[in-house]
Amino acid sequence: MTSNGDEPDSRLPASIEAAWGGREAPRRGPRPALTLERIVKAAIAVAAADGLAAVSMSRVAREMGASTMALYRYVAAKDELLTLMVDAAIGAPAGASEPDEGWRDGLSRWAWGLHEAYRRQPWVLRIPITAPPPTPNQVAWLEDGLRSLRNTGLAEHEKPSVVLLLSGYVRNDSTLEADLAEGFMAAAPSPDDAMSRYSRTLLRLTDPERFPHLRAVLEAGVFDHADHPDDEFRFGLDRILDGVAVLVRERARR
Amino acid sequence: MTSNGDEPDSRLPASIEAAWGGREAPRRGPRPALTLERIVKAAIAVAAADGLAAVSMSRVAREMGASTMALYRYVAAKDELLTLMVDAAIGAPAGASEPDEGWRDGLSRWAWGLHEAYRRQPWVLRIPITAPPPTPNQVAWLEDGLRSLRNTGLAEHEKPSVVLLLSGYVRNDSTLEADLAEGFMAAAPSPDDAMSRYSRTLLRLTDPERFPHLRAVLEAGVFDHADHPDDEFRFGLDRILDGVAVLVRERARR
DNA sequence: GCTGTATTGCGTACGTTATACACAGTGAGG
DNA sequence: CCTCACTGTGTATAACGTACGCAATACAGC
Numbered sequence: 001m002t003s004n005g006d007e008p009d010s011r012l013p014a015s016i017e018a019a020w021g022g023r024e025a026p027r028r029g030p031r032p033a034l035t036l037e038r039i040v041k042a043a044i045a046v047a048a049a050d051g052l053a054a055v056s057m058s059r060v061a062r063e064m065g066a067s068t069m070a071l072y073r074y075v076a077a078k079d080e081l082l083t084l085m086v087d088a089a090i091g092a093p094a095g096a097s098e099p100d101e102g103w104r105d106g107l108s109r110w111a112w113g114l115h116e117a118y119r120r121q122p123w124v125l126r127i128p129i130t131a132p133p134p135t136p137n138q139v140a141w142l143e144d145g146l147r148s149l150r151n152t153g154l155a156e157h158e159k160p161s162v163v164l165l166l167s168g169y170v171r172n173d174s175t176l177e178a179d180l181a182e183g184f185m186a187a188a189p190s191p192d193d194a195m196s197r198y199s200r201t202l203l204r205l206t207d208p209e210r211f212p213h214l215r216a217v218l219e220a221g222v223f224d225h226a227d228h229p230d231d232e233f234r235f236g237l238d239r240i241l242d243g244v245a246v247l248v249r250e251r252a253r254r
Numbered sequence: 255m256t257s258n259g260d261e262p263d264s265r266l267p268a269s270i271e272a273a274w275g276g277r278e279a280p281r282r283g284p285r286p287a288l289t290l291e292r293i294v295k296a297a298i299a300v301a302a303a304d305g306l307a308a309v310s311m312s313r314v315a316r317e318m319g320a321s322t323m324a325l326y327r328y329v330a331a332k333d334e335l336l337t338l339m340v341d342a343a344i345g346a347p348a349g350a351s352e353p354d355e356g357w358r359d360g361l362s363r364w365a366w367g368l369h370e371a372y373r374r375q376p377w378v379l380r381i382p383i384t385a386p387p388p389t390p391n392q393v394a395w396l397e398d399g400l401r402s403l404r405n406t407g408l409a410e411h412e413k414p415s416v417v418l419l420l421s422g423y424v425r426n427d428s429t430l431e432a433d434l435a436e437g438f439m440a441a442a443p444s445p446d447d448a449m450s451r452y453s454r455t456l457l458r459l460t461d462p463e464r465f466p467h468l469r470a471v472l473e474a475g476v477f478d479h480a481d482h483p484d485d486e487f488r489f490g491l492d493r494i495l496d497g498v499a500v501l502v503r504e505r506a507r508r
Numbered sequence: 509g510c511t512g513t514a515t516t517g518c519g520t521a522c523g524t525t526a527t528a529c530a531c532a533g534t535g536a537g538g
Numbered sequence: 539c540c541t542c543a544c545t546g547t548g549t550a551t552a553a554c555g556t557a558c559g560c561a562a563t564a565c566a567g568c
Contacts, residue, residue: 012455020459029544030534056525067547069527078526128382131433134456139468143460146467156474158489159467165490168426169419176418179385201266202388205274206397213400213413214393220410235412236419243497283515284563310554321518323556332555 012134015080019087020136034066036074040084044121047085052123055085082127087135089121090114093144103248104241106148107162111170111237114141118174122182125175141167153251162244169240177229191226199223266388269334273341274390288320290328294338298375301339306377309339336381341389343375344368347398357502358495360402361416365424365491368395372428376436379429395421407505416498427490431483445480453477 011017018036026032043060057078058068075081094113101109118125132138145163154162180194188194199218208215217223265271272290280286297314311332312322329335348367355363372379386392399417408416434448442448453472462469471477 026544028534028536028542030546032545034546057527058525069529069548070546072527073545126382128380129429129433132430134452134459139456139460139465143465143468146471150467156471157476160471160476161486161489162493164430165423165493168430168490169422172422172426175383176386176422179383198386198388202393205388206393211393211397213404214397217400217410217414222411222414232415235415236422239416239419239497239501240494241497242500243493243495246496246500247493280515280565282513282563282565284517286516288517311556312554323519323558324517326556327516 013076013080015075015084016133016135018074019084032073034064034070034074036084038064039071039074040081040088043081043085044089047123048121052126055082057081079130083133083135086124086127087133087137089124090117090137090141092137092140095144101148103148103150103152104245107145107166107241107244108237110141110145110148111166114167114170115174115233118171119177122174122178125171125178152248154248155251158247162247166240169236173233173236177233180226180229192224195226196224267330267334269329269338270387270389272328273338286327288318288324288328290338292318293325293328294335294342297335297339298343301377302375306380309336309377311335333384337387337389340378340381341387341391343378344371344391344395346391346394349398355402357402357404357406358499361399361420361495361498362491364395364399364402365420368421368424369428369487372425373431376428376432379425379432406502408502409505412501416501420494423490423494427487431487434480434483446478449480450478 014023015036017023023036039060042063043055046059046063047055057071060081061068061071071081075084093110142160142163145166146159149159149162152159188197199221202214202223203218206214206218268277269290271277277290293314296317297309300313300317301309311325314335315322315325325335329338347364396414396417399420400413403413403416406413442451453475456468456477457472460468460472
């Protein structure tokens with residue numbers, strides 16, 4: 001071990017460190033008028049009210065009665081603020097699980113919980129992920145997912161892979177659902193109308209000889225009405241959990 | 255049927271329509287100096303060379319020796335250009351499949367093909383999806399995925415759900431892989447170094463009593479080295495296909 | 509051939525964004 | 539009291555997307 005005591009290796013951006021530890025109050029100078037927490041809260045309020053596009057540094061600052069540049073004393077760049085917004089918005093997992101809950105029930109509860117968090121705050125899905133950010137709540141969700149897998153006999157390296165697979169699915173399906181609700185249905189009087197309009201567009205564009213299988217789906221009326229979003233989510237979730245179950249059974253066999 | 259002959263209902267943005275049909279040459283006025291195709295190609299070249307952030311309307315125009323505003327004769331907004339860039343970048347699926355290919359081999363080939371397309375052009379993953387855009391190649395990939403499911407006995411409405419599930423997974427895993435390669439490894443001398451640094455950061459931040467299962471994973475050294483990205487992709491893909499297989503068997507049983 | 513008109517490419521202008529930088533006020537440590 | 543780390547603020551900059559109007563172009567109808 002030749003690394004020095006400070007471990008500057010493993011330093012995160014100051015604001016993310018602050019989200020974990022709570023920064024100690026500065027020893028000198030005027031008392032801070034703002035708080036990282038309050039800034040993040042204000043930014044979330046803006047996003048919830050007017051969408052993510054409305055979240056600009058100046059708007060958030062105005063909302064707090066501060067100047068734009070004041071925020072940069074707490075956050076090095078807007079990206080950090082967005083990262084912290086995501087962390088605060090998803091919150092901690094519900095965690096009310098019976099101790100004898102099976103892995104499948106546990107992961108299912110986990111997935112539905114995350115799905116609902118996204119559904120409550122669709123703007124979270126509009127924030128592009130740049131890297132796996134180790135923020136407190138993100139890590140808490142990971143821990144909770146791993147916990148459900150504790151008695152499966154999976155290898156340690158398989159557990160985070162499963163959780164990652166699932167979290168990716170939840171994010172994806174939630175995004176799709178939000179897209180449909182937002183940009184899609186807005187243009188039509190009803191969800192069913194929007195879907196059948198989409199269906200007709202596809203029918204018009206696709207040559208039956210080049211797209212026979214798509215045409216079969218369309219002509220079966222699959223896209224003619226909007227079914228309940230929960231059904232779509234449940235479908236994919238069941239497929240994935242079925243797949244995990246195969247692996248769990250395989251590992252249990254030894 | 256009370257809809258008028260024009261079917262303005264199902265009209266897409268003009269540039270997307272053009273991508274399908276090829277616009278007919280204008281009857282009057284000066285000969286167009288640009289082409290939608292050439293614009294998209296130039297934009298892709300910029301993205302490939304300097305990343306998606308470098309793709310601005312002025313940069314693309316400069317690259318073609320045209321003025322910024324000239325592009326707006328072919329594209330109503332930057333979003334449309336981005337949509338067309340994605341479509342052109344993913345291209346058409348390879349399609350060289352033997353007629354007796356099983357559904358699982360077919361979907362596997364499909365997923366790996368899409369994965370490789372993303373890997374070749376990681377900037378595609380940085381473009382936020384706003385809605386399922388019916389562009390020619392996107393639809394071609396959908397058709398190809400549905401084709402693999404033609405003999406599974408799945409219900410028509412289940413087939414697109416499976417393809418959607420899979421395409422979401424591919425996109426997600428590819429994004430993760432790109433993130434790791436881009437923002438993560440850049441800061442470290444080697445991939446292994448970056449991973450072990452990340453692992454140490456997590457160890458420092460997480461209290462063993464609050465995050466026991468994560469600690470177990472970390473202490474097993476799972477995050478200490480970067481394994482081949484293909485392995486991670488294969489793992490998730492196998493889980494999903496296993497899950498689909500369960501459904502296919504169930505449907506075949508009747 | 510002439511004229512009308514649809515359509516092109518272009519230049520200018522506007523509003524908005526993130527953020528670099530310099531500066532003045534603040535308040536505890538010495 | 540002085541020092542100086544630390545705060546909030548105002549100004550300035552470069553870049554962005556795009557609305558708008560104008561001049562040049564070339565076919566349709568005469």
